[in-house]
Amino acid sequence: MASKFFLLALMAMSASRALASDPGQLQDFCVADRTSQGMFFVNGFACKDPKTAVVEDFFFSGLHMAGNTSNKQGSAVTAVNVAHIAGLNTLGISLVRVDYAPNGQNPPHIHPRATEGLIHFQFNLGTNKAVAIAALSSKNPGVITVNNAVFGSKPSISDDILAKAFQVDKNIVDNIQAQF
Structure with a gap:
């Protein structure tokens, strides 16, 4: 009886270990080629030839600009994904900047294809505004407002x-x- 229990426990541990790992990435990076003339294709947009990658493929300059919060919610969401930073292609991530006016809110919502993690939250007492930067675990997280x-x-x-x-x-x- 004890040997059957031990064998069953060993099988359960080995099965859970086999199912708990993610596959490795197929390549280090895959800069999106938005002209669809790329030579390589993995998961996302076609990839540029890695020899033609430039610094601008990994940079977005819009997150420093405040969004327009003069709306019913008193908030503005600026989304950044592979369409804005070509170097995010195939990484399965995106991010958002949320600006809040005084008493503003980002209404209750879900991202059906992602989880969300808060990276940074800042209060600006000079302008009475707040800013949050959040990372999402999807290149296209979607949003459903409750x-x-x-x-x-x-x-x-x-x-x-x-x-x-x-x-x-x-x-x-x-x-x-x-x-x-």
């Missing part, structure tokens, strides 16, 4: 269902849906 998905969906979710789910009067739901 309020749009719930109250602005097409076809719309029944007022009765939303009123019951949020435990509010149906008139409140109607008022919120009218905003969309």
Whole structure:
């Protein structure tokens, strides 16, 4: 009995170890060739010939500029991905800068194809603004805003269902849906 348990435990450990590793990258870098004339193709855009890579392929100069926060949310999102930095091609990452006005917010949301990690958050007391820089684990993370998905969906979710789910009067739901 003990030998069967030991054998089963050994098999379980070896199977989990085999499934818990990521494959290695196929190459060090693959600068996106947006002209589609690239010689190599891996996962993403076609790759430039590595001999033609330049510093500008790994640089983006727009993150230092504040976004326009004069909107209902009081925030502005600047996304940076392989379309802006060709050197991000095949790395499976992107990043965003989020600017916040006083009392601004980035509404509740999810990224269906990524996880998000905060890199930097800064308060600028001179302008009463805040800035966050976040990294995303996808070249195309997508975004689904919860309020749009719930109250602005097409076809719309029944007022009765939303009123019951949020435990509010149906008139409140109607008022919120009218905003969309």
